[in-house]
Amino acid sequence: MNIKISVDGQHGALIARSDAFSPVEPNNSLALVRDQGSNGAHGADAAPPVPGSPAGFLAVEVTESKETQGGIRVNVMESAGMEKPPASVEIPIRQDVLFTAIGGDGEPGRTGGDGQNGMDGTDGAIATRTSNATPGNDGGSGVQGEMKMKPISSLPALGIHGVAKVVLLAAMATLAAEVEEDVEVQAAHGLNLWVTITTVQPIVLAGDRNLLRRELSLPLGLELGLEQVYEKFQMLPACDGKDGQPGAIIADSLFPGTDGRDGKTTIYVRHADGTRHEYSTRYKLELVDFDVEDENGDGIFEPGEHLFIRRIRVKNTGGMPSPTCPIPITAVASRWLAPVAGDAGRTFLPSSIAVQELVTLEGCIKVLIRRDEHPPACGSVFFQQDLLSIIATMPWLDRSLPYFSFRRAVDIQYPCELRNFETLASLAQGSTNKIAWEVFNKSNKTLGHTAPSPRCIEVDASFPADYGALLSSTETWSDEVGQAVASISAREASHLEQVLRISPDAQSYQHVVFQLSLYISDPHQEPSDEAHTRDKVSLIQQKDITIQISSHYLHSSNSSFLLVTNSETTRHRAEAMQAFIHNELSMEIDLWNVDLYGGLQDRAEENRTRESVLTSYEGKTLLFLGDQFQFFRAGQRQITQLCDPRCLAQAALRETSCLFLGSSGHQGFESLTKALISPPSCRVSEIEQHIQASSRFLNVEEMTLSICQERVLGSSNLTTYVMPVQSRWYRLGKASPWSEAKKAVKYLRNHLPQERFLVSIISPVTTDTIKHESSSQPFQEKRNFKNFLSKKKSNADWGSICVLQGVSHRASLVATEAQPLQQVQTSSPARQSAAGRNRILHSHAASLLNPFEKFMIVSSLPNHKRVDIVWSQSTAENTSQPRHSQFIVDAAGLSILSKISTEISVLLHKAPWPDTITFPSRNAPQDKTFQILDLHLPTLSSLLQHPHAKTVAVTIPSCILDILHFTLACTKPQKKRHVVRSALLPTSQRRRNLHTFLQQTFSTLLSGHESHASPEALEEFHKNTKSCHSRFKANKRNTSVLIIRRAAELVGKSEHAFKAGQKSGSDVVPVNQLLNQREWDARVENIDQMVARVEQESADARTVLDRMILAP
Known part of the structure; x- marks a missing residue:
């Protein structure tokens, strides 16, 4: 806090109060009744404010203190003003003194009075009426008194339909006179009599009976005989008076007062020789800049060494030269910088720096960079930044100069x-x-x-x-x-x-x-x-x-799984997967690490073509771990970004199951699925050049029949078919290729619902294109091609429809959410041998795997393996085969049932009426029945064609019967609209026909087994089927919800978590797709880019592997 010596002026407000100046306010809110004239009064002007007094004069002498070391003494030589400063003041060390001579502020402007509004004119006179009081009853033995009343007149008009209530009291003239006098006093000014009466009436009503008795000198009995008499009457309305004139509006604006005169300060410096110099302002030394150099000249400021502050630039921006005494300059201590004691750690300002002179100091300041007392943090490079600043300290006063501040950032680090x-x-x-x-x-x-x-x-x-x-x-x-x-x-x-x-x-x-x-x-x-x-x-x-x-990858022909790992896969995770598959599923598993081999292609030297490792596991299960991992120079990747969509599509066509664990939340799975479901190999304009004669059809009916025959024979490929746009007799103009393509999509959906197709249109074929295609075909194909062209000649100008048969709904492509491990393994498993594959782990290691992931792994097994698990519970099973736990059997049964439910839902979704699929009758050959099942319900077909299903002595397990019950329930109406549709369309409906067909098929199956051949057993079976479904109960109508509920209970999850925790290929691409040429070509380009990126990243990874691996 500063010590202040001042001769300031006094403020105008204080002067006004000290002079007892109190202006009269024009508006007195305390007045009882204001002057209410006809017109309002103008507001009064405010009185002028009182100005502040000017500052005084102050002359002081500043010398070094003789009493306090480092202090100063201030002697007041002369002063003038309203405030009298002390004669001398001792200023302690490190204390500031402030001299002020400031004029007082003027008094704030006052506010003028408000103009009064004129009152309304007096209403017209009212009617008066006088009435005598009714005599009181006999008061007893007292004297009969005489009662009088004083007429009350001059009441104001109450307006239309107003009612006045007059209270008549027996009173003496003296009391009435007092009341009237009080009223006259209240209404002495103005015409507000009605207000006054309203005020006085409660006083009259509350009159004291003792006062009446005392004033009238009545006996007590006579007093009790008094009675109040009320009379009501209505007064006529009168006209309103004229309004008063409005008051004048203020016309003046308020302005701030003017400032006083500027003061003047004069500084006299008296030297030892007696000379004296006069200045208007003091000196002001400002630090402009300085340079910093390290001690060893390597340009690095590292802990433990010194730095030097050189070429300090100072400028005097004040009005007088700086002092002649030497002023030392030192560094300021900070977290990483420590000043050096002694002469090495300081330098001095030059003597008497002239006004506006900029000087550069010759000396330097040495500063120590502190050492780091803590060990370096692992993984980080040591780097600290600190601010270097210096100060100039006045001798004797031990005070730093103000404005002498400049800071430079210093980067503290090591040289390597x-x-x-x-x-x-x-x-x-x-x-x-x-x-x-x-x-x-x-x-x-x-x-x-x-x-x-x-x-x-x-x-x-x-x-x-x-x-x-x-x-x-x-x-x-x-x-x-x-x-x-x-x-x-x-x-x-x-x-x-x-x-x-x-x-x-x-x-x-x-x-x-x-x-x-x-x-x-x-x-x-x-x-x-x-x-x-x-x-x-x-x-x-x-x-x-x-x-x-x-571990190294070692292929085994007996392996049922391939686990694709990465550099982020932990030991507990890998061991839990191996233990579950080996110990609980009794199967073998191979491991492939994409970081170890630079992708999914084998880098063995003898493998020149570098085929994908996935081709060795056709018809088996591929497990992909969906961790995010660093893949060489490509950066962060997920396993879906390393898969070739065309290669994975071929694997899916060979009934290879793909399960991506922990990938459902990423967009990579959806992008990969969209690309591999229907991956076109060439652009629309290039299809005619690559198409074979066996892939050309005249119409969609012929193409559908050919696809059905190939599917029954077990053949499935990514094939592109072409058929011309058919002309219609009812069209007057040329055919519409887009309309015909839509009809083809609908026809394929109605007849092959389990298949997925990609449909587009081809522009009309020119003569040059036909000649080019004909010349490029072999002789036999050329003749077939010419025959085809002869049939197509009439439609050649209308274009063609191209159809790509993609991956069907029967393919298992599923991604799940990441699931935590159940517990930490408490004991270390036996170390893996040099062979490094399929070791038997401790049984408790399997508990690390989440039940949901166990269920999904079981679901990813091919159909025939899951069917083997559920049929393994039959009594005719070979006892030498390993038996599975109840969890595995339940998981296999529920996964089969869930897949059958999905296939039935796809088969019945938007089924046409009348039905376009003909189901075999009861007397149809069994081969015909299984052909329909293979085509439309492949999972159910695998279950019914198992060898145990054809063995008479085999007792059908309860889990199989459970699957059959719920399968029939899935063919019944699942929603309210299905119930209405079945009532309105009782015949030729696909849902009803499918239910009848499956009911006949199941009856044939059960009758072929001794345990269910009797009519009672069949009747019991159908009775249990009816208990699984009810079209009128909402909780039993939707069978798929019941299946999900049972599966969720098995894995210990809610129904929502179980359903939302997985995503299948059918969820991503549920139906056939119709694309125009631009969209088709864009998909081709996108897939080509994906394949090129995968190949390039794998090639770069193999280059790094070849350089870094000295001996594999």
Whole structure:
């Protein structure tokens, strides 16, 4: 807080109060009754404000204090003004003194009075009436009194239909006179008599009976005989008076008062020789800039060394020269910067810097950069930024100069760092690999023990001995190896490598840490012998590189699963998957690590074509883990981004199941599914050039019949068909290709609902195109092509329809949400052998897998394997076969039932009426029945064609009967509209026909088994079927909801979580698609880009693998 010495003027408001000046307010709100004339009164003008008094005169002498070290003494030489300052003041050390001479502020302007509004005129006179009071009753033995009343007149008019109530009291003349006098006083001014009467009436009504008795001198009995008499009468309305004139509106505006005269300050400096100089303002030294240099000249400010502040530039922007005494300049301490004591840590300002002169100091200031007391954080490069500032301190006063402030940011770091780490995310057991990195020199000088200014730089590498070893410079293997950097030029990097060998017995899918530590000697360390250099270096950086140890891929023909892993796959995750499949499903599994092999293509040297590893697992199950992982130089990837859609489509056509665990929440699965369901191979304009004669049809009916025959024979390919646009006799103009394409889509949907097609139109074929196609065909195909053209000649100008048969709904393409592991494994499993595949883990490891994932893995099994599981519960099963747990049997049965329900839903969705599919009758051959089932309900066909289903002695398991019950329930009406439709269309309806057909088929199946051949057993079966469905009860109408509920209860999830936690290919592409030529070509281009990207990223990954792997 400052010490103030002032001769300030007094404010106008204080002067007004001190002079007892109190203006009369024009509006007095305390007045009882204002003057109510005919017109309103004008407002009164405000009185002028009182101005403030001017400042005084002050002359002081400032000298050093003789009483306080570092203080000053202020002597008042002369002063004039309303305020009298003290004669002398002692200012303590580090205390400021403030001299002020400020004029007082003028009094704020007052507010003028408001104009009064004119009152309404007096209403007309009212009618008067006088009435005598009724005598009172006999009061007893008292004297009969006489009662009088004083007429009350001059009441104001009450308006139309107004009612006045007059209270007549027996009173003496004296009392009436008092009341009347009181009224006259209240209404002395103005014509507000009605207001006054309203005020006085409660007083009259509340009159004291004692007062009446005392004034009238009546006996008590006579007083009790008094009675109040009320009389009501109506007065005639009168005309209103004229309105008064409005008051004048204010015309003046308010303005602020004028400022007073500026003051003047004069500073006199008296020198020792008696001379005196006069100045108007004091000196003002401003710090303009300064330069910072490091101690060893390498351009790096590193902990432990000094920095120098040089070329300090100061300018005097005041009105007088600076003092002649030396003023020291020092650095300010901060978190990372510490001032150096002594003369090295300070410099001095020049003597007497002239006004507006800019000087550059010759001296420098030395500052120490503090050392980092904490070890470096792993994985980060040390970097700190601090602000360097200096101050100038006045001698004797020990006060820093104001305005002498300037700060410069200083980057504190070490001259070298580790960067550009090149390593493989996954290393195979028993392999020898290379890890590379760089040591970058950020300074302006050469570093290293062979540099002109030697500084020792050393990198230590370490690796857990249980998982591998490092090759040292002496050709020995060790868990710790150090490398000294000889020399690194300025702003350049030194490339270092380390050979790492993985132990063959290392745990597979274990993540271990390869650690690098960077050491450097002190900046000014004296060179010493090599034996003691290591003890004088400091750790400046650490880097932990996580490496996954993976087992080699070994293919087995007996494997039912291929688990595709990545560098983020943990050991517990991989072991839980293997344990569940091996111990609970009694199947074998192979493992393929995409980071270990650079994608899904085999990189074996003898494999020249580099076929995808997926081709070796046709008809089996592919399990993809959906983790996000770093894939070499491509960055973050998911497994769906490494799959070739055309290759995966071919695998799906071969009944290969694909389950993506933890990928349903990513867009990659949807993009991949849309591409692989119907992947066109060429553009629309190129289809005619590549189409074969066997893929040309005259109409959609012929094409549908051919597809049905191929499907029954078990043949399925991604085939493109072409048929001309048919002319219609009822069309007067030419045919519409787009309308015909829509009809083709609808026809295929009605006759082949389980298949998915991609349909588009081809522009009309020109003569040149026909000649080109004819010349490019072989002789036999050329003749067939000409025959086809002869039939197509009439429609050649209308274009064609191209149809691509894609992946059907029977293909298993499913993605699930990521699920947490159930528990942490408590004991370490037996280590994997050198063969590295299909080891038997402890049984408790399977509990790590979430029940939902267990269910989805069982669901991903091919149809025949799941059918084997449910039929394995029959009594005729070979006891040598492994029996499964109840969870596996229930999961297999529910997954089959869920798939059958989906197939029935697809078959019945938007089914035409009348039905276009003819189901075999009861007497039809069994082969015909199974052909229809293979075409439209393939999962149910697999269940009914199992060998146990044809064995008479086999007892049908309860889970099979349960599947048959719910299958029949799925063919009944599932929604209210289905119930209405079945009532309105009782015949030729696909739902009813399908129910009848399946009921006959199941009866034939059951009658072929001894346990259900009797009529009673069949009747019991159909009775149980009716209990699974009710068209009138909402909770039993939708069978698919009941199936989901049972599956959700099995895995311990809610129905919503179970359903929303998975997404299938049928959810992504539910129906056939009709595209125009532009959309078709865009899809071709998109798929080509996806394939090219996958191939390019895999090629780049293999290049890195070939360089980094020394021995696989």
